[in-house]
Amino acid sequence: MKYARVDVDGRAHWARATAPDTLELLSASPLESPAPSVTGELPVTGARWLPPVIPPVFYAVGFNYPRHIAEHGAATPARPEIGYRANNALTGHGSPIVKPADVTGRFEAEPELVAVIGRRMRHASYDEARAGVFGWTIGNDVSARTWQHEDRTFWRAKNSDTFKPMGPWIETAVDALAQTTTLSVNGEIRARFPTGDMVFDPYDYIVAMSRRLTLHPGDVLWMGAESTCRLAPGDTVAVEISGIGVLSNPVQEEAPQEGQQP
């Protein structure tokens, strides 16, 4: 099943895609209610997609694909060590990625598989971790490299508004580690890699994390990228993961602010 969140008349609604062209609106979050009722229908065309979940905690893996690590001359992580992103940066499928006017240097896409947590987990076993993932979505970990290298934290390099597109929906029925991730810009393929070619898989992370912390329904775990590519205003960037869907976003230049230096 594909679960999404859409904006209807300025309000967020949970929905599910039961046919290719129709979304059924739901009475409640499928993460909180096992059998939400259907309250209406919406055509897929023209839907305003929201991030499919607003996580209590937004977890993100750094280096996790061997080819990516080798290209950067980085050390292969010896243990699953998690990082964070920030909810303010989330945006939905189809919404613009806004490139700040004063970003210089490489402005890049990172196509990522995202696990959505479905159960409260502490001290989870590997099998409990597998059972505790509700479903899978797609993330684009947009990054301004000059800021990433200049700053002590990732606050503006990776967490400026609109830098974290996620969606279009959560797919609950897919073998997520046996899929192919494809990154395209303006319809041209820039990268393609197997989702499962990871140093540590999502369940390894959940086992390690849950020794120290409680995972909650709706938490998300972004799994890192093997390849990246540059973005420029006017581009449309698409991240496709087979069996899940396509997350596509136009790139826009930020409008100048009143009174702000150029």
Add this chain to the structure above:
Amino acid sequence: MKYARVDVDGRAHWARATAPDTLELLSASPLESPAPSVTGELPVTGARWLPPVIPPVFYAVGFNYPRHIAEHGAATPARPEIGYRANNALTGHGSPIVKPADVTGRFEAEPELVAVIGRRMRHASYDEARAGVFGWTIGNDVSARTWQHEDRTFWRAKNSDTFKPMGPWIETAVDALAQTTTLSVNGEIRARFPTGDMVFDPYDYIVAMSRRLTLHPGDVLWMGAESTCRLAPGDTVAVEISGIGVLSNPVQEEAPQEGQQP
């Protein structure tokens, strides 16, 4: 006014302290509703305090007090650069800080002033930042130093469950930068410093952050500490900020987990 969240029969309720011994339960969050109605009363004695807000984004300043920076031989930050903590780690006034059984080395308290954001802000001026703070609470940025130095991120050093006590309430009527922070363990004072002796104040941070990101009602901004002190199981640690209140938590040793190596 003092606004709190308390657990009543397993459910979170907003409340306000209008008399020293009584809490009024509220129909809605004062962050969302300008005039919530009173739905009941509760004696302050025996109240089960929850973190006074669960933030959409949990922001935290690192080095921000000149004496703390000097003691660490660190460079004074040239600009307000924000970091993050994670909601799983939050706990309320009176609840235990659980020291993991395998933490070695210094396990420490960091007493912090916390700004609670009240308005949506983007491109805020200094005056807009001042008007955009709803109120103030107290945080204890509990840290396991060995993990802090070993790890690439702060995930377990600062974000293990129970490592982020916050509370007891949000005080909306206080000149928060003209107060005194006092850190005590088992009733013995370990540190005392003026809240306002910061490199960059909360409004400087909000101005800088909101150039890149949208702040939302309920976001919290922890402002850093001047001094720290060690904690051990059996201790009770108290952070007092004059004009706001006292955040007090017992420290416990984690119970061993089945099948986990000692």
